[in-house]
Amino acid sequence: xxxxxxxxxxxxxxxxxxxxxxxxxxxxxxxxxxxxxxxxxxxxxxxxxxxxxxxxxxxxxxxxxxxxxxx
Numbered sequence: 001x002x003x004x005x006x007x008x009x010x011x012x013x014x015x016x017x018x019x020x021x022x023x024x025x026x027x028x029x030x031x032x033x034x035x036x037x038x039x040x041x042x043x044x045x046x047x048x049x050x051x052x053x054x055x056x057x058x059x060x061x062x063x064x065x066x067x068x069x070x071x
Contacts, residue, residue: 005064010071014043022069030062043070 012018019036026032026039034042038056042063045052049060049067056063 005061008065008068008071010069012069014040014070018070022066026062026066030058030065032058032062034058039066042066 012021016036019039022039023034023036026034034056042052042056043066049063052063053060
């Protein structure tokens with residue numbers, strides 16, 4: 001909230017169901033296509049959102065959305 005970003009409460013379980021739910025959400029809302037392996041790696045990676053976004057070719061806001069949803 002201090003950064004001016006939307007507050008996202010992590011309520012998605014980190015299992016196959018949750019990751020597939022996130023993939024579907026990203027395809028519908030953000031028009032990006034990631035594999036389950038990529039989503040899992042984004043969640044587990046301990047690095048800045050900008051570095052992760054460059055590695056996977058998505059925006060920093062999308063990285064924030066993914067990581068925050070599984071917090």
